Amino acid sequence: MLVRTEKLKKHFTIGKGQILHAVDGISLTIDENEILGLVGESGSGKSTFGKALIGLHPRTSGEAYYNGERLPDRFSTKDHLHYSKQMQMIFQDPYSSLNPRMTVLDIVGEGPTIQGQQSNLEIRDKVAFWLERVGLNADHMSRYPHEFSGGQRQRIGIARAMIIEPRFVVCDEPISALDVSVQAQVINLLDELKQSMGLTLLFIAHDLSMVRYVSDRMAVMYLGSLTEVGPSNDVFFEPQHPYTQFLVESNPEPDPNLERSRAFKPIVGEITSPVNVDAGCRFADRCPRVMDRCQVETPELIAISGDRQVACHLFD
Amino acid sequence: MDTILSVKDLEVEFSTYGGTVKAVRGVSFDVTRGETLAIVGESGCGKSVTVQSLMGLIPMPPGRITNGTATLNGKSILNLPAAEANKFRGVEIGMIFQDPMSSLNPTMTIGDQIAETLKVHRGKSDREAFSMAVELLERTHIPEASKRAKQYPFEFSGGMLQRAMIAQSLACNPAILIADEPTTALDVTIQAQILELMLELQRTENMSIILITHDLAVVARMADRVAVMYAGQVIESGTVDDIFYRSSHPYTLGLKEAMPSNTHDRDKSLTPILGSPPDLFKPPTGCGYCARCPYAMSVCAEHLPPATRISESHEAKCWLHHATAPRIKELHQLDDQDAG
Numbered sequence: 182m183l184v185r186t187e188k189l190k191k192h193f194t195i196g197k198g199q200i201l202h203a204v205d206g207i208s209l210t211i212d213e214n215e216i217l218g219l220v221g222e223s224g225s226g227k228s229t230f231g232k233a234l235i236g237l238h239p240r241t242s243g244e245a246y247y248n249g250e251r252l253p254d255r256f257s258t259k260d261h262l263h264y265s266k267q268m269q270m271i272f273q274d275p276y277s278s279l280n281p282r283m284t285v286l287d288i289v290g291e292g293p294t295i296q297g298q299q300s301n302l303e304i305r306d307k308v309a310f311w312l313e314r315v316g317l318n319a320d321h322m323s324r325y326p327h328e329f330s331g332g333q334r335q336r337i338g339i340a341r342a343m344i345i346e347p348r349f350v351v352c353d354e355p356i357s358a359l360d361v362s363v364q365a366q367v368i369n370l371l372d373e374l375k376q377s378m379g380l381t382l383l384f385i386a387h388d389l390s391m392v393r394y395v396s397d398r399m400a401v402m403y404l405g406s407l408t409e410v411g412p413s414n415d416v417f418f419e420p421q422h423p424y425t426q427f428l429v430e431s432n433p434e435p436d437p438n439l440e441r442s443r444a445f446k447p448i449v450g451e452i453t454s455p456v457n458v459d460a461g462c463r464f465a466d467r468c469p470r471v472m473d474r475c476q477v478e479t480p481e482l483i484a485i486s487g488d489r490q491v492a493c494h495l496f497d
Numbered sequence: 498m499d500t501i502l503s504v505k506d507l508e509v510e511f512s513t514y515g516g517t518v519k520a521v522r523g524v525s526f527d528v529t530r531g532e533t534l535a536i537v538g539e540s541g542c543g544k545s546v547t548v549q550s551l552m553g554l555i556p557m558p559p560g561r562i563t564n565g566t567a568t569l570n571g572k573s574i575l576n577l578p579a580a581e582a583n584k585f586r587g588v589e590i591g592m593i594f595q596d597p598m599s600s601l602n603p604t605m606t607i608g609d610q611i612a613e614t615l616k617v618h619r620g621k622s623d624r625e626a627f628s629m630a631v632e633l634l635e636r637t638h639i640p641e642a643s644k645r646a647k648q649y650p651f652e653f654s655g656g657m658l659q660r661a662m663i664a665q666s667l668a669c670n671p672a673i674l675i676a677d678e679p680t681t682a683l684d685v686t687i688q689a690q691i692l693e694l695m696l697e698l699q700r701t702e703n704m705s706i707i708l709i710t711h712d713l714a715v716v717a718r719m720a721d722r723v724a725v726m727y728a729g730q731v732i733e734s735g736t737v738d739d740i741f742y743r744s745s746h747p748y749t750l751g752l753k754e755a756m757p758s759n760t761h762d763r764d765k766s767l768t769p770i771l772g773s774p775p776d777l778f779k780p781p782t783g784c785g786y787c788a789r790c791p792y793a794m795s796v797c798a799e800h801l802p803p804a805t806r807i808s809e810s811h812e813a814k815c816w817l818h819h820a821t822a823p824r825i826k827e828l829h830q831l832d833d834q835d836a837g
Binding site for chain 1: 540714
């Protein structure tokens with residue numbers, strides 16, 4: 182295993198004794214050369230988890246390990262310099278994540294420049310190499326982000342992360358802002374990079390069909406905690422946790438016959454507030470199979486078979 | 498059939514510093530009572546501009562409707578003066594938008610905003626309009642509607658705001674509801690709730706829906722008929738089964754190949770559509786899709802393909818359907834393949 186977290190928590194104090202439990206005790210492992218898909222609704226804490234994992238947010242408590250080394254709770258500049266050689270991130274919004282006043286050369290070359298050790302000429306060659314590698318024209322390196330389309334910008338973001346040649350990359354909704362025809366281009370590129378560079382990816386997204394397609398294993402998050410973890414196809418086709426079942430049922434598929442035959446009542450209510458959360462299952466107030474116990478006791482993630490884990494009292 | 502809205506050869510362009518953008522280039526479609534027509538396409542294909550021009554929501558200038566007609570129950574609705582347009586906007590056609598947060602007035606309570614519609618169009622008194630607003634919120638299943646009606650948009654979640662928008666659009670019992678990407682900003686579980694609500698209201702009110710979306714999965718759940726748009730034109734139209742099971746345009750096929758279907762195993766890789774849509778400052782003389790089309794022929798770049806009728810309900814604009822064109826397995830196998 183390459184990455185591991187142990188009860189990782191990230192709380193934000195939002196004033197007047199209010200604490201927002203964005204990530205509330207996540208224990209997860211990611212194996213070398215694996216794509217782990219992390220799904221959940223907005224506000225479930227999946228992006229915060231990704232950022233806390235690679236040190237972009239200091240952790241409130243819990244542990245995170247990379248390659249057996251314990252990561253510091255709060256990254257110093259030195260830690261960032263050290264770990265950014267191995268851990269990188271690709272951001273959701275290809276518009277706001279690129280500095281509009283920097284050229285593509287500056288953006289993609291910034292990482293190696295900060296890392297030092299290379300001459301400007303070497304960096305330039307490397308940028309050219311990586312632009313071609315992600316399917317952009319190396320002659321365009323003196324252009325600015327606004328001269329590119331959304332899909333091309335996302336490729337710039339990918340080149341910026343990959344030029345460091347990291348082992349582990351957090352992809353935070355890398356395709357949500359893109360059109361369908363372009364999404365497939367980016368997914369295939371990520372898959373190809375994973376194969377050729379032996380990358381390990383944490384793929385954060387809310388599009389269930391795409392996550393199932395892309396990832397080896399899938400983890401489902403709800404209100405800061407995990408509800409279910411397992412091989413993607415198993416979680417998708419045989420969801421065990423009542424929340425995962427709802428999520429899968431809510432997910433429409435591009436097949437009219439299937440949609441017509443779907444007997445489905447949408448889940449009632451909405452994701453509740455993650456502020457000042459008490460003990461008990463996070464999903465209890467919307468769960469159709471709720472028991473008394475669910476209101477008072479927080480379910481732990483337990484193994485129900487070799488590679489499946491579920492956090493639900495129904496499986497105790 | 499009972500056609501309520503009929504759009505013919507609609508063309509819309511915008512003057513900008515960079516030149517004139519031909520956003521909509523000859524779009525025609527009909528909407529019959531009680532049906533859902535989905536208009537699908539990627540960003541920039543002209544789907545939103547099409548419906549906005551019907552509603553008179555295109556700022557003119559810089560926009561211009563240069564050609565075409567649109568009739569609602571036999572009356573022309575294009576290029577009307579504002580006073581005339583206000584007689585059918587929100588009355589006979591309701592509209593909901595992608596981003597309910599920016600479409601509602603942040604300084605007015607939800608109830609007052611819905612009541613305003615009723616006061617303006619139906620001449621209701623303040624009190625009567627407000628209590629009707631509460632009823633409308635109840636009809637869209639907003640819990641504690643009378644309390645929620647006194648709240649402001651910022652106190653609502655995204656899903657609840659979209660319900661409030663739907664409530665407002667229903668105020669005058671419109672014959673048609675135009676929904677422009679109504680669930681794009683919402684989570685999949687909330688999306689399921691809103692789609693279910695739209696289907697329920699359609700059944701009870703016998704309302705027609707024009708659904709604008711880029712999401713083929715939403716189309717599969719909602720639509721009776723589909724128009725696929727690309728580069729300002731409808732390139733294929735038909736029933737939902739025609740489009741999904743008997744796709745007859747390479748772009749429609751390409752969209753389907755680019756998406757993971759849920760029977761798809763991981764070994765088969767997605768087939769992206771390479772390249773990007775044409776520049777509508779200089780619209781192509783031939784087929785808009787030909788630069789990205791794997792089957793493009795020389796005629797495609799030079800002449801606009803005519804609409805070919807595939808069946809009673811199904812039409813596609815592609816030269817491959819010409820009698821002398823080569824037969825492509827993916828497009829012509831449809832003859833012997835059925836929806837099942």
